Amino acid sequence: MSYQxxxxxxxxxxxxxxxxxxxxxxxxxIFDPNKDAISSSLKVIxxxxxxxxxxxxxxxxxxxxxxxxxxxxxxxENALKGTEYVQESSPEDLKIKKSVFKxxxxxxxxxxxxxxxxxxxxxxxFSKDLTGRNRCLVAHPINPPYLIxxxxxxxxPWTDQNVMNKTHKIMKEAGHTxxxxxxxxxxxxxxxxxxxxxxxxxxxxxxxxxxxxxxDRGISEGLSLRWSFMGPFETIDLNxxxxxxxxxxxxxxxxxxxxxxxxxxxxxxxxxxxxxxxQRRKIINKQQLKERQAWRDRRxxxxxxxxxxxxxxxxx
Amino acid sequence: MSYQxxxxxxxxxxxxxxxxxxxxxxxxxIFDPNKDAISSSLKVIxxxxxxxxxxxxxxxxxxxxxxxxxxxxxxxENALKGTEYVQESSPEDLKIKKSVFKxxxxxxxxxxxxxxxxxxxxxxxFSKDLTGRNRCLVAHPINPPYLIxxxxxxxxPWTDQNVMNKTHKIMKEAGHTxxxxxxxxxxxxxxxxxxxxxxxxxxxxxxxxxxxxxxDRGISEGLSLRWSFMGPFETIDLNxxxxxxxxxxxxxxxxxxxxxxxxxxxxxxxxxxxxxxxQRRKIINKQQLKERQAWRDRRxxxxxxxxxxxxxxxxx
Numbered sequence: 191m192s193y194q195x196x197x198x199x200x201x202x203x204x205x206x207x208x209x210x211x212x213x214x215x216x217x218x219x220i221f222d223p224n225k226d227a228i229s230s231s232l233k234v235i236x237x238x239x240x241x242x243x244x245x246x247x248x249x250x251x252x253x254x255x256x257x258x259x260x261x262x263x264x265x266x267e268n269a270l271k272g273t274e275y276v277q278e279s280s281p282e283d284l285k286i287k288k289s290v291f292k293x294x295x296x297x298x299x300x301x302x303x304x305x306x307x308x309x310x311x312x313x314x315x316f317s318k319d320l321t322g323r324n325r326c327l328v329a330h331p332i333n334p335p336y337l338i339x340x341x342x343x344x345x346x347p348w349t350d351q352n353v354m355n356k357t358h359k360i361m362k363e364a365g366h367t368x369x370x371x372x373x374x375x376x377x378x379x380x381x382x383x384x385x386x387x388x389x390x391x392x393x394x395x396x397x398x399x400x401x402x403x404x405x406d407r408g409i410s411e412g413l414s415l416r417w418s419f420m421g422p423f424e425t426i427d428l429n430x431x432x433x434x435x436x437x438x439x440x441x442x443x444x445x446x447x448x449x450x451x452x453x454x455x456x457x458x459x460x461x462x463x464x465x466x467x468x469q470r471r472k473i474i475n476k477q478q479l480k481e482r483q484a485w486r487d488r489r490x491x492x493x494x495x496x497x498x499x500x501x502x503x504x505x506x
Numbered sequence: 507m508s509y510q511x512x513x514x515x516x517x518x519x520x521x522x523x524x525x526x527x528x529x530x531x532x533x534x535x536i537f538d539p540n541k542d543a544i545s546s547s548l549k550v551i552x553x554x555x556x557x558x559x560x561x562x563x564x565x566x567x568x569x570x571x572x573x574x575x576x577x578x579x580x581x582x583e584n585a586l587k588g589t590e591y592v593q594e595s596s597p598e599d600l601k602i603k604k605s606v607f608k609x610x611x612x613x614x615x616x617x618x619x620x621x622x623x624x625x626x627x628x629x630x631x632f633s634k635d636l637t638g639r640n641r642c643l644v645a646h647p648i649n650p651p652y653l654i655x656x657x658x659x660x661x662x663p664w665t666d667q668n669v670m671n672k673t674h675k676i677m678k679e680a681g682h683t684x685x686x687x688x689x690x691x692x693x694x695x696x697x698x699x700x701x702x703x704x705x706x707x708x709x710x711x712x713x714x715x716x717x718x719x720x721x722d723r724g725i726s727e728g729l730s731l732r733w734s735f736m737g738p739f740e741t742i743d744l745n746x747x748x749x750x751x752x753x754x755x756x757x758x759x760x761x762x763x764x765x766x767x768x769x770x771x772x773x774x775x776x777x778x779x780x781x782x783x784x785q786r787r788k789i790i791n792k793q794q795l796k797e798r799q800a801w802r803d804r805r806x807x808x809x810x811x812x813x814x815x816x817x818x819x820x821x822x
Contacts, residue, residue: 340727367728369723370716371716376764377761382706384738385706387738390701391738394691394698399688399691400686405685405695408699412654415653415654417733418809421722421723421724422725428802432795434779434783434786438774444693444701448692448702452702457762458758466739471749476749485820486744492812496816500809504804
């Protein structure tokens with residue numbers, strides 16, 4: 191099915207959403223109060239589409255097929271007219287979020303779903319005083335959403351179940367993998383898991399057990415190989431002859447012993463960040479960061495191609 | 507360079523090490539006091555080699571090239587004669603480890619390095635009373651080591667630096683990615699990172715925020731895509747325009763707010779395991795686990811092929 195979707199905010203995340211939704215056949219209208227941001231956004235989108243086409247990520251469509259579904263709108267009113275779903279991607283500032291959602295709620299037709307890309311704010315914080323608060327949620331992607339399928343859907347206590355269901359449907363139809371939360375939680379799911387892992391990684395560096403580079407290798411050449419197609423629960427479910435209960439009976443003690451250490455506070459912005467920054471800058475200096483980001487995106491694309499092939503060949 | 511290596515213990519891990527070392531050109535001698543285990547091991551190794559050959563993971567060698575470097579020895583004495591490096595992979599039982607290491611230390615020539623595959627015991631626990639305790643360490647792999655490069659090298663307080671260096675060299679030359687620890691720590695590096703992530707994942711299920719399947723998808727279709735070729739530090743280093751310090755300045759607060767929650771104890775063997783087991787068994791029943799493990803190994807192999815190609819094409 192095809193939906194009419196409004197992208198509010200034409201920054202990095204907003205543009206990436208526009209690509210993802212338009213590629214899936216949706217009609218996409220972009221609005222940003224910042225005229226500079228919006229004037230360059232179509233060019234940036236076109237460049238990204240070229241890369242996607244090369245790797246067969248436009249699914250046999252041409253660049254123009256996708257571009258023709260995207261329009262830039264001059265006013266918020268025009269962007270919202272007839273829209274079924276809004277993906278808001280304005281700056282991560284609660285005041286801005288509140289003000290944008292107030293406008294969205296006032297202008298958008300009552301059937302329109304209002305979703306925020308926020309990674310920092312749970313939906314209750316910016317929707318609680320709105321008349322239409324039951325149509326608000328967070329749909330938080332990992333950047334860039336046109337290459338990374340996961341998007342977490344987080345409801346406020348008052349979000350309508352139909353709103354969650356329809357958002358789930360729109361995301362699935364756009365090729366995303368929705369992670370459905372039952373209630374809101376600071377950090378949602380993915381940043382909580384990342385936070386738990388990062389805090390332990392910083393702790394290991396802080397206590398001098400291994401280098402930043404070696405810890406990265408322990409993940410990139412170790413744990414994450416299995417996680418990248420199964421996730422952590424299936425990994426341990428398959429790591430003992432009789433499944434996950436068997437695994438926890440066998441190895442739960444090892445992890446239980448770590449609990450008290452995980453409870454020790456670690457300030458990632460404290461002295462350890464000097465050490466981490468130092469070690470990273472010896473591997474890649476500041477001038478090389480941009481080039482390395484381009485490398486990351488090429489590798490992400492190649493990995494996405496591989497996963498698509500492997501899903502087909504071996505099953506998901 | 508080629509080394510003479512003894513594999514003590516012909517179980518799942520020992521056999522996998524034999525493949526990895528022999529494939530790299532080393533002479534491998536296997537010993538296991540259990541005659542049944544040892545009689546079947548060559549057949550199992552041969553089957554694994556067939557799979558590896560199909561995927562060009564024997565690096566232009568034939569199955570026989572590799573097999574010819576592996577011999578089964580009748581006695582521990584014969585296995586250890588002339589050996590430069592021992593990879594011990596006996597059952598995870600401290601009494602057994604202690605007794606095996608006592609024998610190894612008594613019989614092996616003084617130049618021989620004694621490494622354990624243990625995931626449960628730091629090296630001081632089984633080496634402290636040995637004359638040759640300065641040549642003992644843990645070299646802990648992720649299974650199977652012939653597909654997953656990472657292996658963590660953990661010294662006891664008395665382990666000789668030359669022993670660590672030479673083990674590092676032997677591992678690198680065998681195609682492994684050694685993770686060098688500076689001092690021992692329960693859980694080493696990888697299981698600590700896995701433990702931190704798993705405890706939060708179990709906590710999220712226990713508190714009903716999302717399903718086991720959706721949490722897995724948040725990793726396999728989200729976070730782990732980047733981790734699988736960069737690791738967590740490089741991921742955040744590239745996720746802010748000015749690198750990791752910039753990232754922590756921007757997003758550190760989000761993670762800092764989670765600290766008190768990560769400190770809450772979670773018993774993974776408590777009521778939550780019933781829920782996790784239930785959810786997993788609805789996705790895959792017990793009878794299907796073995797078939798799914800074979801699927802995992804095929805996907806791991808395909809991923810390893812992809813990573814090798816991507817390293818070549820885009821750089822590591």
